[in-house]
Amino acid sequence: MKLNKIHHIAIICSDYKRSKNFYVNILGLEVLKETYREERNSYKLDLMAGGEYQIELFSFPDSPERLSYPEAQGLRHLAFEVDHIEEAVSELDANSIQAEPIRIDPVTGKKFTFFHDPDRLPLELYEK
Structure with missing residues (x-):
């Protein structure tokens, strides 16, 4: 197997607005796309750091x-x-x-x- 690079890192947060503010406004990551998934009552926020690595910030209701x-x-x-x-x-x-x-x-x-x-x-x- 040949792995080219790390494609993304997924993070599940407990409070979407608070975590979005932290990663975007405090750490300065760039928002690529924000998606609300109604069937899951969940957000998915695609973020970039330095134009390379993508972080996927998820929110799920009642995640442990x-x-x-x-x-x-x-x-x-x-x-x-x-x-x-x-x-x-x-x-x-x-x-x-x-x-x-x-x-x-x-x-x-x-x-x-x-x-x-x-x-x-x-x-x-x-x-x-």
């Missing part, structure tokens, strides 16, 4: 909560590349989003930090 933190089994986190991590963390702070202290990756020497989306999904900023 998932326990998630960076060291749990399963998908560990979703990481976004940034040019200047201190500036990005300042933007998070300005939006009352707390990030962990910035750390240095011992293998690459690059700066990184973790924070959470509105549903506590672990997200990472990784400096280019």
Whole structure:
């Protein structure tokens, strides 16, 4: 099998309006398409980061909560590349989003930090 690239990442949120605001207005992802699926009472929001990777943000009524933190089994986190991590963390702070202290990756020497989306999904900023 030859995989070309990651096509998309799907996220199910508990509060569509809150999560849409977070990913679009705070993180700055570009909206490609927003679809309301009446038969499912559900939204699907297609988002782009840096013109490449697509995130699908879903809302479903009464979806169960998932326990998630960076060291749990399963998908560990979703990481976004940034040019200047201190500036990005300042933007998070300005939006009352707390990030962990910035750390240095011992293998690459690059700066990184973790924070959470509105549903506590672990997200990472990784400096280019």
